[in-house]
Amino acid sequence: MRLSLLAATAALALAFGAPGAQAASPANALVIGTQLSAVPSLDPAAINARTVSEIVSNLYDNLVMVTPDDLQTIRPMLAESWTVADDKRSITMTLRQGATFSSGNPVTAEDAAWTIQRVIKMGQVGSTDIALWGFTKDNVDQLVQAKDERTLVISLPQPVSTDLVLYSLAGASLGIIDKKTALEHEQNGDLAQNWLKANSAGSGPYKLTTWRPNDILLCDARADYWGGAPAMKRVVMRHVPESGNLRLQVEAGDIDIGQYMANSDIEALKAKGAAVDPGPGLGFYYMAMNTQDPDLAKPKVREAFQHIIDWKPLAETTMNFNGFPWQSIIPKGMPGAPTGEPTGYQYDPELARKLLAEAGYPDGLKKTLYPSGDALLKMAVALQASAKKAGVEFEVVPGEHTPDFRARKYQVLVGNSGTRLPDPFGTLVQYAYNPDNRDEAKLGGYYLWRTALDAPELTQLVTQSKSETDPAKRAQLFTEIDQKFKAMVPSLVIVLQRTDPYVIRQGVSGYVGNPTWSTRWHDVKKN
Amino acid sequence: MTTVDTFNRPARFLRMRRLSGRTLSVVVTLVGLMLLTFSMGRLLPADPVLAVTGSEVDKATYDRVYQELGLDQPVWQQFLSYVGRVATGDMGRSLTTGQPVSADLLSVFPATIELALVAILCGTLVGVPLGVAAAVNRGRPIDHVARVIGLAGHSVPIFWLGLIALILFYAKLQWVAASGRIDILNEGMVPPITGLLLLDTALQGEWDVFRDALGHIILPGAILGYYSVAYISRMTRSFMLEQLGQEYIVSARAKGVSRRRMIWAHAFKNIRVQLLTVLALTFGGLLDGAVLIETVFGWPGLGQYLTRGLKMNDMNVVMGAVLLIGITFLVINIISDRLYRILDPRTR
């Protein structure tokens, strides 16, 4: 009896001692450590989050694309060329020859038309960017048609800047799907939604081999890709929830790219020679105030709240890789965006106290503060402390509060936004657009609506910027919107512009984070 | 001649009644489990309709789905339909993974079972000898040391221990892997039979994949095992003390039996069955520790699946996972009772 126990311990010790040299990530495979927790589907039309957009943009090709270094220039991809009609109400695109899906079927204009129609008909989060141009379930079949094998015509129901339409076609959700293969797996008219959740039918450089939610994603390269076989034969995305664990693996060389890492781990890896792509994003960290709350409805209170956020040390320490100070609703570098350091509101507890007293609250205010999710908790705690000095008492309630934010059931909330449209209109439609302020409208997609602040003039200007086709006029419109937004003491206080850092192991090159979240693996190399 | 008891009821009838008595209590407990998870699901602040339709939905579809889910029916009717659905294995669809919850549970549960089994093995290999040593040397320093080592296992926060072990055994010594159940090279190489990687690879003779899987499971398993050492060693100690005081020990020694044989071949042989029930209870307790360990080691198991469900207010996941854990607990207790009867000659 005793012997068997000793034998078992010895066996364990032997195995324990020598599981072989830790297999560093192989030379021709790229290993990405990330969070795969909230990925309900790999269907391009059903997704808009960052990580899954990256996956989808490597399984599927778009008609056109924008590269990380120049977000304004629209470049050809599956569409070789395109022309805009004189009345600017339709775009005719000519598809390239020789591009094939992973099933071997050739990529035709019919696949492109069907894909766009499908996105609109499904009407899920993937359609937000393109639905803005007026496409609906009823009109999309007539408006988007394949003239022949290689020609696709897109007619616009309303006057819209064609650049905006093309930008939305570059988004991950508009990845072109192999119509024939998809329809083979359609289940009672669901446009193959269920099948595409865990399978891929695209023409991208990689095809899906294994997908286990919250665990692992395996994609293998296609040697016959029309844009040339990618260097990395296999790409693995591994779910590593613990940042410390991920950092150790990057240090040990088992993982090449680290995403969603804690700032201290990024700093440590940077010090050890890893490259850090700051990954500027098209979104902001903001503090939202629900103007249905009687106190927050008063502009003077909102003005005071602009001075309770100590954003300098926040950007330098707690959130140093999560964003840089920014106070405009137009992303930096975009047409109409201010230049230089933000000069608007500074952290000034005394001023805030004075303003609150003027607004009728001599001994300050007490409100609940919701972080929109766990990632925002540390920002909420920092805000809680800095606001205390200004006489504002915040009770922080941790948890998942995005649903409350959408349903206007909150007082003060800190959150972050993101969009994939590389055009100011993308953020303006979120922050300065509120066509119908009634509760029944349920326009949860617009942040301004969530704060219940009616701004008809701003809304009108934003609609105008959508249809304005002349670039110079659009830039002037954007600046005007930005100034008017600041002038009305908005219910959304912009604190930082968002950055999503990627840590890239030494010896890995060609991995560049795309602000529109269509980060492509095609050019990644290892030496 | 059928054996009858004092009220001349045939033994077969008695056994049947006792069996039915026990299955009745099992069924009642099962329904109780579902009542608990159902009410827990209802209390969760998430709106079940949005879980199905996604957050942007117009009034019409909202009402249609509301009706479809039967939320308009009285609560007890909803509970009955819930029990009906669960009986057929339909636990609804998960918000976070998009898959039906029952499919998710099938893929995550073997990972936790395997982790718990390795943990129990480690916990026993350390806990039992520790308990025996403490009992045999009662009162002497080794007794106190054994108790502190055991209790420390239960007192030290498991996630803290996990992180420290990672730094030591993974970062510095490179002995083990850091996360996941297997290296990406071996991913999908071995067709699953039981879903337990160690077993599947061993059965199919894939020894280096086995060693790789072992390298991934040994650290989280050992730490989770250490978490259960306190309970196992304490129970072993009290069982052993009870046996060492028995007369048959004196008669064994009078026969000239060596000390070691007296401890293991005689005293320990008597407590093996009792230890079985202790291990069964420990298995349940391990599911607690698994919840934390799986987060630290990125182990794609039931624990992580449940905590993510709770964090994302994914109601179907919470109800499904908690119910599965409850049922596992129940099954383990039943099996340990049955084994207790079979293995102990006195009650056969």
Place this chain on the structure above:
Amino acid sequence: MSNPLIEVRNLGIAFGRGAAAVPVVRGVSFALGREKLGIVGESGAGKSTVGRALMRLLPPAARVTADRMAFRDTDLLAASERQMMELRGRRMGLILQDPKYSLNPVVPVGEQIAEAWRLHHKGPAREARERTLAILEAVKIRDPARVARLYPHEISGGMGQRVMIAMMLIAGPDVVIADEPTSALDVTVRLEVLHLLDELIESRGLGLILISHDLNLVRRFCDRVVIMYAGRVMEILPAADLERAEHPYTRGLLASLPSIHRAQDRLPVLRRDPAWLAGAGGTP
């Protein structure tokens, strides 16, 4: 007493350490030849303690001192644990009181008997099995093959004690210490087991120490008797001379025994004399 099997002089046993030590046995001396020696006394007189001390089976807290405590020429005090292991079972056997507790409940009785043999004799399992069946027959158990497979809770008290005897005799000891061997049995079985024990002891020419609180049993069954009281030996005398015992304690004991021949309405109660505790030592 020519070369005795066991010789004990001025044996003292105390429990606990230093000042807290509680003396249980003081100044006991006696010798055992190939005879049946009874040790009798009230419960708590220390007779079981003496018996177990001889085989060094007392719990670690016990302190055993003696001028001499030897089995033949082996000094039992100085013997190493390894030597004692060889001696126990092979040279000296111990029969305990209640088979329900003194047999391992989860091991078949045959196996427990065979173990006693295999501990001291190398050899194939077949031989141990044969020896077991032989000894079971020697203790008059019918159908030994079937009984060997049974568990202790499946056999009666009488049969259990026979198994106990078999277990202790299989290795061929020279001395058997029987600690209240029949107290747990009902009266009818008690005599059978005693005769069996007597027969085996006589036929194999062993030395027996029979520890009991039953004066009548010892008087009829043993050659010599050691009377113990509060850890001391009051008197050692041949069983036949019990009626002519000199020590007041022995006479007091005898007087308090009910007897079929003499009708007595009130049995005299023993009056304890502290003087008995003063001196120590009885004749060897």
Place this chain on the structure above:
Amino acid sequence: MTATFSAPQGGLRAWLKTDAPRTVFQSAMQQLYRGWRRFATHPLGLAGLAVILLLVIAAVAAPWLTAYDPIAQDMVNRLQPPSAAHWFGTDEFGRDVFARVVYGARTTIYIILLVTIIVAPIGLLIGACAGYLGGWVDEVLMRVTDIFLSFPGLVLALGFAAALGPGITNAIIAIALTAWPPMARLARAEALSLRKADFIAAVRLQGASKTRIITRHILPMCLPSLVVRLTLNMAGIILTAAGLGFLGLGAQPPLPEWGAMVSTGREFMIDCPWVITAPGIAIAVVSLAFNLAGDALRDVLDPRSGE
């Protein structure tokens, strides 16, 4: 006769030691004294008790032990290693870790007291009623207990905590909901063994009602083993609270709670280990202390359960 508390000859020791206590109070004190004497023979038990006393002192005397405010942020010297100024260093918001551990003791005491107040009465009442009344009452109550027991503590607590929402009080209620079943089981076992006791029959003969018997006679008898079981389980309760804190369902920021501190501190564990070490050790030491004290207490209060 009324006992006047006269100065007994030979001082307190003699008063405690005399074989003939004159008042109920004196006999109770004597029992306590004898219990303490037996408790004092356990070195580990004493160590455990010492740590628990330390915890209470730290909680009560927190403001005097450290000048720092556990909540005030001081971003300038953020993540400073332990130094003369900050004995345990500072955390990611520049708060003094030593102060947060000391004030964290208050949270832990709050958890312990609240759980005890909720768990002891529920457990005792359900157990005693089930044990004493028997029949279908026993069957129903025990089924309910079994259902709660068939969940590992943390998992059930997680479920309730998520349902009730974050916050230390909700977390404690969740923990209490999972901690009462073992108490009920224990009280039931005691009540079952007492039900047949003669003195209970005697009381019943005097016409005492069921409730009176349970409350006045059965409950007090269950107290000793309940105290022991509660002390032993307290370690589990503290760890469950820490587990909830780790998963973000425990205390709301900025309240200093050891589990939450370890959870947020784990982000800096590799570079600034002191942020996580102090609260980690605090959790370990306190729960170890309760385990050791519980073991020693078990010896004193119900020796018949053996070692």
